[in-house]
Amino acid sequence: MLQRDLSRAGAEKRTARRRALRRMTQMLSILFTASALIGWSLPALARPTIEELKARAVLDDYEANIVFGYNIVMQTNKYAGRYAGSSLSCTSCHLRGGTQPEGFPLNVAGVYPKWRAKNGVRNGIGMRIRDCFLYSLNGIMPPEESPEVLAVAAYVSYLSEGEVIGRPPKGWGVPTLPDTGADPNPPRGQAIYQRECVVCHGAKGEGQGPIPAVWGLNSYNAGAGLNNVQKLAGFIWANMPMGNERSLTHQEALDVAAFINLQYRAFDPREGRLKKLAERIYHRLTTIFGQANP
Ligand code: HEC
Numbered sequence: 001m002l003q004r005d006l007s008r009a010g011a012e013k014r015t016a017r018r019r020a021l022r023r024m025t026q027m028l029s030i031l032f033t034a035s036a037l038i039g040w041s042l043p044a045l046a047r048p049t050i051e052e053l054k055a056r057a058v059l060d061d062y063e064a065n066i067v068f069g070y071n072i073v074m075q076t077n078k079y080a081g082r083y084a085g086s087s088l089s090c091t092s093c094h095l096r097g098g099t100q101p102e103g104f105p106l107n108v109a110g111v112y113p114k115w116r117a118k119n120g121v122r123n124g125i126g127m128r129i130r131d132c133f134l135y136s137l138n139g140i141m142p143p144e145e146s147p148e149v150l151a152v153a154a155y156v157s158y159l160s161e162g163e164v165i166g167r168p169p170k171g172w173g174v175p176t177l178p179d180t181g182a183d184p185n186p187p188r189g190q191a192i193y194q195r196e197c198v199v200c201h202g203a204k205g206e207g208q209g210p211i212p213a214v215w216g217l218n219s220y221n222a223g224a225g226l227n228n229v230q231k232l233a234g235f236i237w238a239n240m241p242m243g244n245e246r247s248l249t250h251q252e253a254l255d256v257a258a259f260i261n262l263q264y265r266a267f268d269p270r271e272g273r274l275k276k277l278a279e280r281i282y283h284r285l286t287t288i289f290g291q292a293n294p
């Protein structure tokens, strides 16, 4: 009798303990979810969308610069035409206005200034922006304090809100493809280009409408970051063909990148001013005489 009572009391105690434990885990999970929700919505609260900014009647100077910077990134020829040299916009490579992880996102304010092998000095964010005008856009390097550079820098700061200073953002740059064990093969790349890319980027790599040129004088020049097969392959693998991303194998991405970077494109401006001038004149003439994108 006593034995049974004791064991029943023990069982009740155990169920009570189990119930308390369950309640505690429930409480904890509610707390966890709530804090996660607050954590996620805080940056969202702090950062109005570009559309919200555009709809405001009055913008302070910083906000006005963000909107101008966004416009430059989305339509470079329209908003920074005096420094643009090709048909490309920043968003042609910094996808979705620089918001696409692994598509050269621009939420990078926290990692600058940074030492860079390309010019052997520490680059601030302004220098990085100016470099892309000169090489990736095959244009003219804007002055450090030009309204265009300052506006893009403001937009980069805006995109970087919530990132950890000093640490690269998630999805920085593009993926580095693993070694496939085989060299990139341009003839095979040409066949892939015909099959997967030609519908949008054209038989001469010339692009069409909002679709940018991948070679020729309207594309990036030979000094640009993308004129590197590894980097281009990482970009292509993660982001192209648009709408069917990540459908190529790593080897196919390398092959098509090698093919694209063997095609004609504008000189590296570091090779000389005279060469560059001759090229500009040639480009003007071919545009005037209706043979653009040779
Ligand atoms: C043809 C493609 C292309 C275009 C167009 C282009 N960029 Fe870039 N940009 C790159 C590449 C490639 C890098 C180097 C990323 C790396 O080193 O991994 C880069 C790097 C940058 C960086 C530093 C980002 C980082 O990850 O550290 C900034 C800022 C930048 N570009 C701004 C611009 C702006 C502003 C424009 C338009 C005026 C522009 N870019 C146009 C390809 C391009």
Ligand code: HEC
Pocket (backbone or CB within 6 Å): 088, 091, 092, 093, 095, 096, 192, 193, 196, 197, 198, 199, 200, 201, 210, 211, 212, 213, 214, 219, 220, 236, 240, 241, 242, 243, 256
């Ligand atoms: C459905 C159309 C489409 C297809 C197919 C496509 N692209 Fe693109 N590609 C785009 C668009 C659009 C952009 C510019 C991004 C933007 O404006 O949002 C772009 C950008 C690029 C860029 C960077 C900008 C430049 O002009 O250099 C490269 C390189 C590129 N594509 C390579 C490829 C390759 C290689 C393939 C085939 C494997 C491919 N694309 C297939 C639409 C396409």
